Amino acid sequence: MKKIILFLFVIVTITKSSAQKFSGRVLDSKSGVPLKGVEITDLNSGEAIKTNKNGYFTFKSVAFPLELEFCKNGFLCSFLTVDENKVDVKVYLQKDIDQLSEVIVRSSNIPQEIREIPASVSLISDNDLQRTDNFNLVQNFNYVPGVFVGQGALNTNKINIRGIGSRAQYSTNRIKAYINGIPLTTAEGELTLDDFDPEYLDRIEIFKGPVSSAFGAGLGGAIGLFTDKQRPEGSSIKAGFNYGSFNSKKIKANFNYVKDSLDVSFYYNQIDSDGYRQNGEYDRISLLGSAGLLNKSGNYWNFFFSYTNLKAYIPSSLNEDDLKTDPEKAAFTWNQAAGYESYDKNIFGISYEHNFSTDLKNQTSVFYNFRDGYEPRPFNILDENRKSFGARTKFNYQTSIFKKISELSFGAETMLEFYETGTFENLYEENAARRSVQGDRLSLNEQNRNYINVFAQLNAEITSKLLLEAGFNFNSTAYDLQDKFVQDDVDQSGDYRFDPVLSPRLGLSFEAFPGKNIYASASHGFSTPTVAETLTPEGLINTDLQTETGWNYEIGFKGNWLSNKLYTEVNLYSIQIRNLLVARRVGQDQYIGVNAGKADHNGIEFSSAYETYLNDEFQLRLFLNSNFNFFKFDKFVDLGENYSGNAIPGVPEYMISPGVETIFKNLTANVNFQAFGEMALNDGNTAYTDPYELLNLKLNYNWSLSQHLRLQFIFGINNILDEEYAASIVPNAVGFGGSAPRYYYPGNPRNFYGGVTFDFDF
Structure with missing residues (x-):
């Protein structure tokens, strides 16, 4: 009888040890931005779940070794094999062909996909920045609908968005701008972006039109x-x-x-x-x-x-x-x-x-x-x-x-x-x-x-x-x-x-x-x-x-x-x-x-x-x-x-x-x-x-x-x-x-x- 009890105890212990909770996070391999809606499939059990808005996922019960498949529209599918439970697992997905609608806009107070934002937001990606010469950053803005840059020289540029700021004499005003969340626009509303080299930037997000509800004094928009x-x-x-x-x-x-x-x-x-x-x-x-x-x-x-x-x-x-x-x-x-x-x-x-x-x-x-x-x-x-x-x-x-x-x-x-x-x-x-x-x-x-x-x-x-x-x-x-x-x-x-x-x-x-x-x-x-x-x-x-x-x-x-x-x-x-x-x-x-x-x-x-x-x-x-x-x-x-x-x-x-x-x-x-x-x-x-x-x-x-x-x-x-x-x-x-x-x-x-x-x- 003792042997039977011991055998059942061992079986239960093994079952509990093989069926465990497993969690992690999925991010964009280039930007590090969390990916929402990634479909994750446990190839052993067939169970499939999706990441939440912050890229997190949790399987309530998995058996090790664990084989997972990660797929999302616009990204290459990725496979992960895990022999034992690990803490703070991060999975990076690589974009297949950039799907503009799936891009997460980071400038807004609440990051969300560009397709879901009830506003006009244009993206200049790192790939876009490589389509022009790399002497002048703001020349790339002239390809964005609703944005025009008057280029007098490398140091004489003025940006207007939807015509706001067009009557400025020599510089850019009425536009808010940030780099990594740090304000670049002066307290008077003047802005100079000529100093930044395009090859150092990963992306540029342009909000067009009055956006003061999110950024303050920016009648023309925000960058x-x-x-x-x-x-x-x-x-x-x-x-x-x-x-x-x-x-x-x-x-x-x-x-x-x-x-x-x-x-x-x-x-x-x-x-x-x-x-x-x-x-x-x-x-x-x-x-x-x-x-x-x-x-x-x-x-x-x-x-x-x-x-x-x-x-x-x-x-x-x-x-x-x-x-x-x-x-x-x-x-x-x-x-x-x-x-x-x-x-x-x-x-x-x-x-x-x-x-x-x-x-x-x-x-x-x-x-x-x-x-x-x-x-x-x-x-x-x-x-x-x-x-x-x-x-x-x-x-x-x-x-x-x-x-x-x-x-x-x-x-x-x-x-x-x-x-x-x-x-x-x-x-x-x-x-x-x-x-x-x-x-x-x-x-x-x-x-x-x-x-x-x-x-x-x-x-x-x-x-x-x-x-x-x-x-x-x-x-x-x-x-x-x-x-x-x-x-x-x-x-x-x-x-x-x-x-x-x-x-x-x-x-x-x-x-x-x-x-x-x-x-x-x-x-x-x-x-x-x-x-x-x-x-x-x-x-x-x-x-x-x-x-x-x-x-x-x-x-x-x-x-x-x-x-x-x-x-x-x-x-x-x-x-x-x-x-x-x-x-x-x-x-x-x-x-x-x-x-x-x-x-x-x-x-x-x-x-x-x-x-x-x-x-x-x-x-x-x-x-x-x-x-x-x-x-x-x-x-x-x-x-x-x-x-x-x-x-x-x-x-x-x-x-x-x-x-x-x-x-x-x-x-x-x-x-x-x-x-x-x-x-x-x-x-x-x-x-x-x-x-x-x-x-x-x-x-x-x-x-x-x-x-x-x-x-x-x-x-x-x-x-x-x-x-x-x-x-x-x-x-x-x-x-x-x-x-x-x-x-x-x-x-x-x-x-x-x-x-x-x-x-x-x-």
Whole structure:
């Protein structure tokens, strides 16, 4: 009897030991993003389950040795054999053909698949970034429907989204931007993305239209930059050299180290160019680094820093005659003064992701930005120093409402910015040499600006096919200005606080058919005036100036076709801007802000991507992006002139961009075409640019010398047709001293580039 009992005990013990609970997590092999809906099959029992929204899965009863199969649409199936139970098992899936609709958008407060988001979000993937030359990051944005970048030079770029920001003079404003969650937009709303090298980035996410409910003061939209999370484990060194027309050179070096829970990356690059035009020399050194650490509790630390040293000469804009007859020349006064901009810029950030439980998580980041700039211009020399500190925290909580999965996100972001700016006389006309000479001081101001955003968002499954997204942002912005230049009779000192702004958002996404969603949304946005815009010509603060606000109403369709080989998206939107903020030019370097009326930004956007394998060695990718704009002043009267009904200047009437990419063995060929419509040059619509078309080609050849060493060769031609065109304009340019207004920045003629990169793993 004792033997029988002992035998039964052994059998039960063996059964219990062989039937155990097993859990783990599935992530994207390249980005490290958790994958939802991965089907996992126990090949021994036939039981199949799926990962949850955070990529986790659990089998309640398995027997070892365990054989699992992991499959998800758009990814290669993977198999895992486990001989014994392990803790914190991670499985990485590799993408087969990138399925755009399946991409998880990381910039939003609640990450979700791009097809399910009731908003227009465009993705620039690492593959997209390789389709163009790698000298200028923002040129890639011109392939995105609804986005236009005016490119005056490598350091003179301004981005507008759906026409918002198009009337800016020389820089980007009204757009929020982040890199790895760290704010890049200043507290005044200015943004510069020229410093970041495209080869360091893994992806870019662009939210189009007012998105203040999630990001704060971003009437035009928001841009999220993400660096690469190196996967799988290993170390690598990558270095290369590129050379192009106009004596353009780029040297780059990258080091990556991944071991266990540590992920470290450093990147160095230097770009030198003589430029196409006179006084167009450009020299930039950049150093970027990031480090990620996953601790034993599953919480994640991330460190990021960026350093940029820039000296870039400025050829400035030209009048129409010079554009047509001598586009290589610089504006006369800028050439004589050898005008340029230079600065040192640092960005530091630390973020921490803490899992309180499987349902409650927090991400908190703190950051510090510093910029020391010096810019000799013909009319004066600008010396400026900017420092900012800030923090952002976000909680995400998963729950159930009416027995349906829901997620709540809430948090806050704050920034405190200190900005010192002064100007000096430029005595370049008193010197025979072509250079700027600093003279007496003309001004000295200190500006302290701060804001706080409090936000919340709820994503809820109303039914299995209907998703609800609702959110809001509350913003409070204030500044004080101290005029420390006592030699003149004007005292600009003063304090000002803008009225608080509440920005709500509501969106619905409905899966009408499998893989095909229709959506509708309404969202509010705003942008606060800069300190310079609040100053009157007499140097006093205009306390009547109001925050520019807008509502975005949008409907759209996102869907997969042809067994998920084809993805299409179409958006129809109407943005209604109120308290339209106009920068009225009253001097060579003086603008004042005026709330001059209303504007309607109506448009249609279309994008599509098709990817397939023609055979085991030949892959084909096609894309077509386009937008058609109907941007008008609804009610706009300025200085007695009525511009109501006129087209808003600075944005093309349309953009159409088809392209094809073929991959045969180790050779990749990209051919892309861009057609842009005419642009109004001023509010009165008395002149327009001509439409233009660009055709570009890029070839990549990858050569594996060994298991650890690879070489890549690139060659490309931009503007194959040698089109003459204006790549950017200065809206409402004014001719001083009887001269013609200088509206135009000429685009580069046909130009070539090539390079080689080696990549060594060890």
